[in-house]
Amino acid sequence: xxxxxxxxxxxxxxxxxxxxxxxxxxxxxxxxxxxxxxxxxxxxxxxxxxxxxxxxxxxxxxxxxxxxxxxxxxxxxxxxxxxxxxxxxxxxxxxxxxxxxxxxxxxxxxx
Numbered sequence: 001x002x003x004x005x006x007x008x009x010x011x012x013x014x015x016x017x018x019x020x021x022x023x024x025x026x027x028x029x030x031x032x033x034x035x036x037x038x039x040x041x042x043x044x045x046x047x048x049x050x051x052x053x054x055x056x057x058x059x060x061x062x063x064x065x066x067x068x069x070x071x072x073x074x075x076x077x078x079x080x081x082x083x084x085x086x087x088x089x090x091x092x093x094x095x096x097x098x099x100x101x102x103x104x105x106x107x108x109x110x111x
Contacts, residue, residue: 012090015083018063023048024056028065028079036069036076 060066
């Protein structure tokens, strides 16, 4: 199981890195409402330029968190929750390992 977690760590590192930015987390939250959105829509209500939003979207896209979809001449971005769901599963596994280690430590200390 340990080597499996190590492989997952390597696979999930780009997703963790992509989510490690406030602007990108904000974009994920906006896209999490379900509707694909254009760069112009994602820029609304921010002080960021379209170029800056595009740069952040590319990082999220590289990590597989968002996908660019075409609607006619429009370029829209849509959230793909699968990489985030996979992270949740990974963190649950890590949490179980810690719970097990703490239970062993408690048993050792109490005996």
